[in-house]
Amino acid sequence: MSVIYMLLIISISVAVIFFIAFIIAVRSGQYDDSYTPSIRMLFEDELVKEKPKKTIQTKTD
């Protein structure tokens, strides 16, 4: 089989894999709320920092 067929199969299957990934992402609702996750991802660090402390530390103004 000529190399061109190999290349076609590879390139199209890569494209199809990405396409399937896109469909799965849409189905799982990733595009329904595009704002909250961007804030949520910033929270985890804060949580870890706070856990070992026993005293309450908050911002005073």
Next chain:
Amino acid sequence: MEHKTCFHCGDDCRQNLISFQEKSFCCNGCKTVFEIFSENELTCYYDFESFPGAIPKEIEGKYDFLSDGTIVDKLIEFNDEKTQIVTLHIPHIHCSSCIWILENLNKLSSGISFSQVNFGTKKVRIAYNYKENSLKEVVLLLSSIGYEPYISLENYNKDIKSIDRSIIYKLGIAGFAFGNVMFLSFPEYFQDDGFWIDKYKSTFRWLMFTFSIPVVFYSAQDYFISAYKGLTSRFLNIDVPIALGILVLFIRSTVEILFELGTGFFDSLTGLVFFLLVGKFFQQKTYSFLSFERDYKSYFPIAITKITSGIEIPIQVYDIQKGDRLLIRNQELIPVDAILINGNASLDYSFVTGESESVRKSSGDKIFAGGKQISGVIEIEALKSVEQSYLTQLWSNDVFNKNKTTSFTTLTNSISKHFTIAILSISIIATTFWLLYDASKAINVFTAVLIIACPCAIALSAPFTYGNLLRIFGKLNFYVKNATVLEQLGMVDTIIFDKTGTITTNQESTVTYNGDKLSGNEEVLLKNSLRGSNHPLSRSLYDLLEEHNIISLNYFEEHIGKGIEASYNNDTMKIGSANFIGHNHNTSVLNTTVHISSNDVYKGKYTFFNKYRKGVSKLFKSLKRNYDLVILSGDNEGEYENLKKLLPSKTKLIFNQKPTEKLEYIKHHQSEGAKVLMIGDGLNDAGALAQSDVGISISENINVFSPACDIIMDASKFSQLNKFIKASKSAIKIIKMSFVLSFMYNIIGLYFAVTGQLSPVIAAILMPLSSISIVVFTTLMTTIIGNKIK
């Protein structure tokens, strides 16, 4: 005096400062929330934003109906043996702290397994073990930390709506196919013949064919459906030439590769569908946190307390029957027309009429549905069921079942009629010519004309112009439902305003004092007495009076629904209603008043007036040249003279209009050919807003209730209304200009088509080029318009 601000909610701690752990709080409620958070190590809440919280409200007994199984079943979306899942709307969600605390609810209660916030829609989805926590406990927990959910009749009987994601799928498929087809057609762009291309071109071609099948039959299906619908109703909409173009492209390309005549136009085909869908997607700007479809249901409670032989039981609002005894607590809504049996009613009808001051009623009085009880507990007897009440009857009018947008011919569709006819005649003339001259080329030319004339650029002008303008308007707190509304806004010639709450503001009022002048000591006592009261009138009067020294009163008592009694040294003062003061008051005056007596001697009264919004007069002056202006008010004629002075002389002033009369007034004018823009705010305007060509609902706080309408406008933008209308007019001009631009592309394309020289490469260049230049042109122009508004 320096005011301290509350660490929790950011309010002034002017009345009773509470210090706790070196932080100041404005009330016990805020302090309690802080305590709850600090006990559970959740004080991170205060790190993301300053003053993120809200004061928790008194809610005792308010959610008793959530113990009723059938009501709970209507609210939850998932239920198995252990877990229930519920989605609650929480209006207070406004910052990252809110998201953080609501997603950490499991730390406050072990029964909650997870909670997830959707910031855009202000909703939180909570899964909980209902053996440990009932729904009522979850709601009470949320309320106790200042995040009281909003549960209304709208939540009842809701169909579980599946989210429509088809446009994303269609766009994804078209984009995927477009990219791949482009890449497969490259070899033939650059090489016509030769050993290599001859050997592989059929593979490339059939692969392209495969890719374009889902594009034609799935991604583009809406265009075929719409074109078919248009044709069956004898109407040439823009989708007719588009569907024709797509179909001809597909058939001709398939025939070409089947008989090895050429490479086909699959690249143009998939590109065309992709660009069209991008336009459609772009136009679909939705404001998920707003609702343009609200009716009384989203305002009414889901359940109410019924008293049967001395026992209180929660019942669903729809189950209320004539003659039922109902208990209305403080801050609860009157769901049906009724007679007041027990207690002093002070009803706030601001959502219904826009009138901000409360209405007092005593037992035996008839009260209408829609008012909110704001002083203590009352008992009422239902006179009608929910649907038959005075207010809710409005929704049985036909206007609420009519779809406004379908009856409107858009600019694009009106132009497409001429366009389609022109294209069909050009293709027939060209084909006839070639039939006589060189018959072998005739069918080529016929299809080429239909392909190149496919009005992609025309179809894109409106979506991109309106889509972009919608976004710009949205940033300026002027939220438009959809693109069609913008076009209609540009065409209105009559503007009708509601009075109360629309041209007047509910937030501020002006006050005048009639009576004997108060002495210095009396003023100090008055100001200090008002400080202790939470009644809305006391609050607004307090804000309007001059600053005085703070003294600690010897005696202070607030009689709910009546007034305040206070004393300092030897002076006593009574502030409140005329009856409370003991003054025989002439009740024919319709304005809201607060009476004052000092040492049991009547001193005088403060009268509140609605304040007109800033710039009303200016706005009316700028509008009067181009529009017919009308004030259509449900109120009495008390303000007639004031309005006469304030507004241009040709403004029509009509008073005492019932909700249905407002609707009929607009209908009457429309039958005379007027394009009506209605601006209102309350539920009593709902009919008029629905009947008008464009209905604008004006709102002090866009997150709270507004009736069904086409545009929701922030009250602060009221004076700029004219600029928004002007911008919509310019948008129509932009679309017309881009039509001219795309016609020029069409003429160039048609030259190639008619002379029989249309090759796939030319089509593949011309089509994206015209589409992209239209997109760039419209986006630039709308941005310029947008800057003018600011």
